[in-house]
Amino acid sequence: MQNEQLVKDLQAILGSAKVLSEKLDLLSYSYDSSFMARNNRFVPDVVITPTSTEEVSKVMKYAFNNNISVTPRGAGSGETCGSLAIQGGIVMDLATWDTIEEIDAENMQVQMRPGVIHAELNKRLAEYGLFFPPDPGSSQMCTVGGMVANNSSGLRAVKYGTTEQYVLGLEVVLPNGEVIVTGGVNCRAIKNVSGLNLTKLFVGSEGTLGIITKIRLRLWPKPKARGILMAVFNDLEQAPQAVLDVYKGGILPSGIEILDSSAIKAVNEYKPDINLPNAEAILLYELDGNPASVKWEGEEVSRIVGLLAANVEWSTDPQRMSELWQGRAVTATAAARVREDGSRIFAGEDISIPLNKVTESLKKIKEIGKKYGIGVVNYGHIGDGNVHTAPVINPEDPEEVKLGAALADEIHLLAIAMGGVTTGEHGVGAVRSQYARKEHGAALDVMQSIKRTLDPKNIMNPGKLLPEEGNKHGTSTSSGS
């Protein structure tokens, strides 16, 4: 179909204000934070901004009848090309549809449209003493719809799990335009074992099975207190041990973060004032709960970790907590500035590995980096084994771009060899589907058969999450990942 006709048809459905087709508009929808999007431009044919289920349904019916690909998009803060129209077609921008429809505090839940910003939601919920626990780094910009589609998590997954744990139900527009409600039509129950669990199938499906148009989330009482503990280690192997010993002590912190020597160096170079101790690793524990609990656990974790660490500091003072956390807060930015001519790339950056393989994995990643002559900054959620490994290259140098891609590939394969997976929270998108066969074996065939069943024409975000059908080895032809 010619773009002109496509635009006209969509204008007829949505009105012209909700259809973007100017070149500059389209260009601004052609990238996300991924390395792949840095090396390619995936310009959609048209962008639309529907704000009702009816509009989404009409568009999907039209797309289905005309075999046009549709890629849903939240804030575009992803790192996997997940919201880019890599095969062209329609990008459906859902970020403007940001209504919190009902905070049902009496039933500990909220209903909202996909475009609500995570931080905004928690600000509103705080008025009721409630919160939605997952805490992605992109909280200030990412949409809850995007979080559901990617099953996002972040700093607090150790104790609070990932987004899926809170999704009670979804309204979904299927590829053929039909509208379903998962988790029970008109349901406000918290516990529900009726029927197949479609809700959790859609969570993390990255827009490949349908468009999420409404979200019902379970909420938790907001804890009244928190504290931060910083521990400094002279031996990398002590770091995972210091995680495990705390668990053995019967304590589940809300988060446990690591900065290894590469991240410590990056932070000190970026902000010398922070002046992190030169060490093999720094761990940051966040403890939350009631005030008595936080005090008790702070003392206990200090004692347990103190047996291993060179230095431990514990604080519940807001000012000091913020100082202790400062190094972690700037790590991502610091990693991006390790080299004058360099930039941190989002490739091979989200591995999730078993806790007892963290030390070995980080050492091997250091070696792999050396082999390619590329620095890798390691930090992230050690409490659940989800480590962010950030290669830093000169993205203007085609040779380094090639080396960066090869390095990311080795990191991914290392994660799988270590009994881990290529992605703990950022997702698969177009950049990691080539590992699907290795990661899932025959289960990939079941995933593909479900995809075919729900999306027989393969119009929902094609080329994402699963390798394209007909590609028996599950390898991808995508470049620059």
Place this chain on the structure above:
Amino acid sequence: MQNEQLVKDLQAILGSAKVLSEKLDLLSYSYDSSFMARNNRFVPDVVITPTSTEEVSKVMKYAFNNNISVTPRGAGSGETCGSLAIQGGIVMDLATWDTIEEIDAENMQVQMRPGVIHAELNKRLAEYGLFFPPDPGSSQMCTVGGMVANNSSGLRAVKYGTTEQYVLGLEVVLPNGEVIVTGGVNCRAIKNVSGLNLTKLFVGSEGTLGIITKIRLRLWPKPKARGILMAVFNDLEQAPQAVLDVYKGGILPSGIEILDSSAIKAVNEYKPDINLPNAEAILLYELDGNPASVKWEGEEVSRIVGLLAANVEWSTDPQRMSELWQGRAVTATAAARVREDGSRIFAGEDISIPLNKVTESLKKIKEIGKKYGIGVVNYGHIGDGNVHTAPVINPEDPEEVKLGAALADEIHLLAIAMGGVTTGEHGVGAVRSQYARKEHGAALDVMQSIKRTLDPKNIMNPGKLLPEEGNKHGTSTSSGS
């Protein structure tokens, strides 16, 4: 196929020791705890007890090629006919396959075969200071395989969620005999967003999509302390308010249980020594965590609930806790003995309703009971709205059996009308699939299309969870439910 041939073929696959075909053996596999099984005998054609993935796979290939139904079974402690061969065929008893393959304490997880008993697992895990939090009433007998298939929960779901929250991966034998591993082949990671979430699709699928042959569970540090608070209310409406007020106070107890006046009466008649105060409702809060936290929360919950309740008692003394809990511990048994000539039936017994509709629902259930002249004993997990409503009838009286079924139907429809669902934890099985269309609307079609995709010959536990295909209204022809 003649049974004789079927038995011979299975003996050839498994050896004769693993094939049961004596009438008495088959009879002992013809019931569970459900009301429906009381009124019907679903005798399987043959029972097998495989103890390897290879055996299960061979049987499924054989069953697939010969169009024979297969019904997986754990301990048979269910209340929905879920593990009964209601259309005949093979019952696959997985309870004898009870190996804990590896407690991987370093990675906070365990791998096991489906027949492991829940209480037995937690006994073993306690040696490592770990536990698997869900706590079904049938803990001493139910299998973890059954818990996964039914997404079981129990007393601690308020804080710890249901079984699904802990399932990291499954080995599943598909209806055609193929073996897949969900959550990553050889994976030991805790966090994983790679691929479609097949794990959570199989959890709660009640044996309708495949046979679960291996389970990988995430574990939690076992909390070091707990306490019990009992609160007595003269007005039923105060009970849900006393739940909500505690949440508003920033506290999430591990469990909040209710006994309404009907349950209090039942307990006092069954065990006069327990001598529960005559009241409209009794709430029991269980608080767990570190010792300081439990003390703080015990005092705080006492204060909050004390503003509403006629009487509050809080204890961390093991002896006193056990006394306070005693009434709740015997409720199910007491309910079964409310009448000399009567028995508690498992029908309409597991509704899950929004917290703000609990009072209204319990009052209406009392009225419905009166209309039918049948007493209903109400108790259960008010913290998440999952109330067990136990009708007590004379099961030998055909007229009462009919009335009991009609009453259960009204309770189920009431739950849906209140914004709830017919089952919070016991499952659908053969006894609640007639409500699927009302509960799920068009989403039921998607569930059925997934069922068709994975089980094209409809041999996996047919007649369970979803209404049979071709039945457009989603109504069931099952009797006595």
